[in-house]
Each structure stands twice: as C-alpha cells, then as structure tokens.
Amino acid sequence: MNDASANEFLIVALARMIEGCRHVAVGNASPVPGAAALLARALSGDAMLVSLLGSLAHNPYTDGGRELFDSAGQGRLDAFFLGGGEIDGQANVNLVAVGPHDAPLARFPGSFGSAYLYFAVPRVILFRAEHTRRVLVPRVSFISAPGTSPPGIHRSGGPTALVTSRCAFAFDRARGRFRLETLHPGHTAEEVRAETGFDYDSAPEVAQTPPPSARALELIRGRVAGELAETYPSFAAREWGRAA
Amino acid sequence: MLYRRPMTTARKLLDLDALAARIPDGAHLAIPADYSGVAMAATRALVRRRARGLRLVTVPTSGMQADILIGAGCVAAIETSGVGLGEHGLAPRFTAAAKSGSLHIIEATCPAIHAALQASEKGVPFMPLRGLLGSDLLAQRPDWKVIDNPFAAAGDPLVLLPAVRPDIALFHARWADRAGNVWIGRRRELATMAHAAARTLVTVEALFDGDLLADESTASGTLPSLYVSAAAVAERGAWPLPLPGLYAADDAAIRRYAQEARSDSGFARYLDETLRAAA
Numbered sequence: 175m176n177d178a179s180a181n182e183f184l185i186v187a188l189a190r191m192i193e194g195c196r197h198v199a200v201g202n203a204s205p206v207p208g209a210a211a212l213l214a215r216a217l218s219g220d221a222m223l224v225s226l227l228g229s230l231a232h233n234p235y236t237d238g239g240r241e242l243f244d245s246a247g248q249g250r251l252d253a254f255f256l257g258g259g260e261i262d263g264q265a266n267v268n269l270v271a272v273g274p275h276d277a278p279l280a281r282f283p284g285s286f287g288s289a290y291l292y293f294a295v296p297r298v299i300l301f302r303a304e305h306t307r308r309v310l311v312p313r314v315s316f317i318s319a320p321g322t323s324p325p326g327i328h329r330s331g332g333p334t335a336l337v338t339s340r341c342a343f344a345f346d347r348a349r350g351r352f353r354l355e356t357l358h359p360g361h362t363a364e365e366v367r368a369e370t371g372f373d374y375d376s377a378p379e380v381a382q383t384p385p386p387s388a389r390a391l392e393l394i395r396g397r398v399a400g401e402l403a404e405t406y407p408s409f410a411a412r413e414w415g416r417a418a
Numbered sequence: 419m420l421y422r423r424p425m426t427t428a429r430k431l432l433d434l435d436a437l438a439a440r441i442p443d444g445a446h447l448a449i450p451a452d453y454s455g456v457a458m459a460a461t462r463a464l465v466r467r468r469a470r471g472l473r474l475v476t477v478p479t480s481g482m483q484a485d486i487l488i489g490a491g492c493v494a495a496i497e498t499s500g501v502g503l504g505e506h507g508l509a510p511r512f513t514a515a516a517k518s519g520s521l522h523i524i525e526a527t528c529p530a531i532h533a534a535l536q537a538s539e540k541g542v543p544f545m546p547l548r549g550l551l552g553s554d555l556l557a558q559r560p561d562w563k564v565i566d567n568p569f570a571a572a573g574d575p576l577v578l579l580p581a582v583r584p585d586i587a588l589f590h591a592r593w594a595d596r597a598g599n600v601w602i603g604r605r606r607e608l609a610t611m612a613h614a615a616a617r618t619l620v621t622v623e624a625l626f627d628g629d630l631l632a633d634e635s636t637a638s639g640t641l642p643s644l645y646v647s648a649a650a651v652a653e654r655g656a657w658p659l660p661l662p663g664l665y666a667a668d669d670a671a672i673r674r675y676a677q678e679a680r681s682d683s684g685f686a687r688y689l690d691e692t693l694r695a696a697a
Contacts, residue, residue: 202479202500202502202504203502203504203505205505227453228452228453228504230662230663235604236604236606237604237606238532238604238605238606238607238608238609238610239451239454239477239478239528239532239606239607240529240532240533240536240607240610241606243528243529243532244529247529247548269500270525270554271516275523275525275558276519277517277519278516278517279517281508281512281513281516281517282508283479283500283501283502283508283509283512284479284498284499284500284501284502284525284526285499285500285525285526285527285553285555286478286479286499286500286527286528287478287499287527287528287529288527289527289530289549289550289553289555290527290528290529290530290547290548290549290550291549292549293548293549293550294548294549316554317552317553317554318527318553318554318555319549319553320551320552320553323551323552324552326572326573326574326575327551327552327575328548328574328576406505407505407666407667407669408505408506408669408673409505
C-alpha cells in the first residue's frame with residue numbers, strides 16, 4: 175500500500191521510533207507527532223500511555239501543568255517530540271529567535287518546555303518537516319535547549335533522532351553528531367547533503383525509510399484521525415476530512 | 419509579602435467591567451495557557467478600558483489573549499515560555515512587537531514558570547530546577563542563579579529560580595458559588611496561580627447553586643474563596659478559546675483572527691468589530 179500522504183508517511187516514521195515506550199508525551203502545536211503517538215499506542219494494543227498537551231480525552235494528568243514536567247523529572251516519561259525554528263549539527267534547538275534578541279530577524283513562539291525536557295526525557299525525537307538550510311543550520315543563533323552537556327551536568331535524557339520531510343538522522347550523543355540513517359522515497363543522499371546546513375556522518379549506502387503498512391494506514395485514517403481531531407481539528411479536517 | 423484578605427461574600431460578585439477595573443495599569447498579571455481556562459471576555463473588557471503597562475506572566479504559555487493585549491497596546495512586558503496560536507501558527511502581534519523591539523520579552527521555559535509560582539505558594543524565596551544549563555535562557559535571565567547542590571558529595575550545578583508573585587491572577591472557570599469558591603476541575607495550575615498571586619479575579623460560566631465544598635466530588639476540584647478576591651459571570655467567557663469539558667475552541671473564529679492580525683490595519687479592524695460586538 176503506497177498511497178500514503180506525506181504527513182501519513184511521517185506519522186508512521188515517527189511512530190516506529192517510539193515503539194516499546196511505556197509513556198510518550200506530545201507538546202504544543204504538534205499534530206504529526208500527536209498522530210504518531212496515537213498510532214503507536216493503537217499498534218501497542220493500548221499498552222502505551224500517551225499524554226497529548228491540550229487534550230482531555232488523551233491526557234491522564236490531573237495535577238496541573240507542572241505534572242508533565244515533574245513526572246518527566248522522575249523518569250516517568252520515556253519519549254517526547256520537539257520541533258525547532260533552527261536545529262544545528264550538535265542537536266542544539268532554537269525556539270526563540272534568529273538574530274539579536276532585542277531586534278530579531280525572525281521570532282519564534284518561545285522555548286516551551288525544551289530547556290528542561292531535553293535533559294529529562296531519555297528519547298527526544300526532533301521533528302521538523304521543513305528540511306532546508308534555513309532550518310538546519312551550522313550553529314543556532316539562540317540555544318533554547320543544548321543537544322549535549324559536558325560531564326558533571328545532571329542529564330538523563332536528550333536527542334536520539336531528527337526526522338524531516340526528506341530523511342531520518344540518528345544522533346550520537348557521545349560524538350555530538352548526526353548520522354544520516356534513512357532516506358524517504360524520492361529523496362537522495364546528494365539532495366540531503368545540499369539542503370542541510372550542518373555537517374553529519376553518512377554510510378556509503380543509505381537505506382530507504384520503510385513505507386507505512388496497510389494496517390498502520392488503516393489505523394491512521396480511522397481511529398487515530400478521530401482521536402486527533404479533538405486537539406487538532408484543523409489538521410484532521412485538512413488531512414482526513416474529519417470533524418472533532 | 420502581604421496577601422490581601424478575601425472580601426466578604428456580598429462584595430465578591432461583580433459585573434465584568436467592574437472586575438476588569440480591578441486590574442490597574444502596570445499590574446503584574448498571571449494568565450493561563452489556552453487549554454486551561456482563559457478569561458477572554460475579561461480580556462476584551464481590559465482592552466475596552468484601555469489598560470496600559472501590564473506585565474504579563476503566562477502560565478506557562480499564551481496565545482490569542484496575550485496577542486490581543488499586546489496588539490491593543492496594553493502590555494509593557496511579558497514573561498513567557500511561548501506565545502503562539504497553536505494550529506493557526508505564529509501569534510502575529512506578539513511576533514511584530516518582538517521584531518520591532520517594542521515589547522520587553524522575558525524568556526522562560528514552562529517548568530520554570532510553574533516552579534517559580536510554586537515557590538510563592540510555599541512562601542519560600544526560590545525553587546531549584548534541573549535542566550537549563552547550557553541554554554541561552556540563562557544569559558537572558560540574570561535573576562536565575564546557578565549554585566552547586568549543597569547536598570551532593572561531588573560538584574552538581576543546578577539552577578535556582580526566584581519566586582514569582584503576581585499582583586493578580588486572572589482566569590475563567592465553570593462555576594463560582596455564592597461564597598466565592600470557584601470550581602476549576604483538574605486544571606490545577608489555576609490553583610497554583612491563585613495561591614501564588616496577591617489577588618485572584620475570576621470569570622465564570624455560571625453561579626453554582628449550593629456549596630462547592632459540601633460534596634467531595636466538587637470539593638476536590640474547587641479553589642476555596644480564601645484565594646478569590648472577586649468573580650464575575652461571563653457566559654462563554656473563554657470564547658473563542660475552549661473551556662475544557664464544556665465547549666471546544668471556535669476554530670473558525672481563531673483562524674479569522676490569525677489572518678486579520680497579520681497586518682496592523684487587519685488587527686485594528688478585528689479589534690473594532692470584536693469590541694463593538696461585545697459592548
């Protein structure tokens with residue numbers, strides 16, 4: 175089955191990366207990661223717990239906004255998705271601004287929980303559909319959250335991967351570098367090199383990102399679309415013609 | 419610090435404009451995230467009364483509420499972990515003000531805002547928080563200090579955040595009873611805001627006929643009147659944002675705002691129409 179939309183393809187690619195997690199949380203303005211978490215939960219036979227920020231039906235927290243962070247600090251959260259206005263080759267993430275802080279050339283919404291969750295959550299998956307030199311830069315102009323920390327800094331979590339519309343990178347924390355892992359269909363290693371502003375490692379032959387299974391697509395268009403529409407009505411309507 | 423004594427029951431219920439009048443120019447005002455219960459009707463009342471110089475602290479983020487207040491010229495400074503319109507993209511007035519340098523933005527991260535309010539709840543001067551080290555947020559926040567964990571054998575740096583004590587917390591909830599108790603359900607960050615702030619002003623969908631503290635099922639989700647300075651009834655008072663459990667966001671209305679607010683003239687037109695409709 176190869177009629178997956180671009181977003182459906184990414185949803186499945188992200189869901190694969192959180193397989194086996196007990197608890198996955200999704201933050202603000204993240205419909206594709208949200209759908210990925212809901213798909214992974216459905217594929218796990220509901221063994222996975224999912225916390226979708228802004229959802230009532232798919233969020234177990236009852237002790238206010240702090241509970242997500244407090245529980246993550248205790249190690250009760252296995253995976254989290256994070257975006258970035260800019261991401262660099264050391265997996266530093268900028269969610270604040272490009273250029274001087276008091277007169278920026280571009281302004282993003284803000285750091286959200288990144289400066290904390292990047293340290294606390296063992297598997298942070300960076301996701302940004304736009305794969306251009308504008309986004310994937312040699313050095314971010316503001317570090318909302320650093321990709322790695324020197325020895326002596328308390329840190330149990332950090333980035334493990336970066337997924338874009340062109341490919342998936344794995345992040346090696348010890349070396350502080352990305353490695354091109356798989357290419358999405360229709361994209362080439364040369365193109366990724368040309369469109370990426372930072373240096374990274376790559377095998378001579380890079381594998382293809384596997385396509386969605388028929389089962390995954392069926393779940394996305396049925397159960398996941400319905401569940402996601404509560405929190406992301408516009409996205410669900412655009413993607414699947416779903417109302418909340 | 420001195421906390422204002424709660425007012426007597428009879429004086430707690432106000433109308434919307436009287437409630438907004440309790441927020442003076444220059445107030446340090448705590449407002450909740452879009453998923454929590456945002457006092458949008460009161461926000462429009464603040465714009466109507468031409469509030470000026472507000473210093474917002476978003477708990478921990480904001481969207482259309484902060485954007486409208488900024489666009490209408492009510493805000494001097496904002497401490498925030500993020501201002502955006504969620505599915506509808508960037509918050510246009512916040513973004514424009516940031517780029518022009520006309521707004522003082524105090525960068526934060528969500529758990530830091532929660533923790534700094536918790537320090538105020540406890541009446542202690544600061545709260546430690548993990549993470550943050552190596553982030554440029556620390557350079558933006560000279561008030562955040564790095565210390566060495568005094569309980570660790572070896573070096574263990576961590577960040578201390580000074581307590582945040584807003585002058586006023588403002589939010590929207592489902593019910594208030596006649597004693598001034600307010601039902602917030604599971605949105606406990608509203609309780610944290612109210613505990614931390616010197617005064618709390620609340621708009622509610624409706625008056626609750628009875629005592630919210632009389633039954634365990636309502637008492638567990640109730641903010642007691644101890645913390646509530648005044649309340650006003652504002653039906654659909656979070657519109658076009660959602661009131662969790664009662665009504666969803668008005669997606670079309672937020673989309674329209676996101677489009678209009680992109681330009682100065684579009685925002686002015688939006689504000690004019692909205693305020694006229696609300697008056």
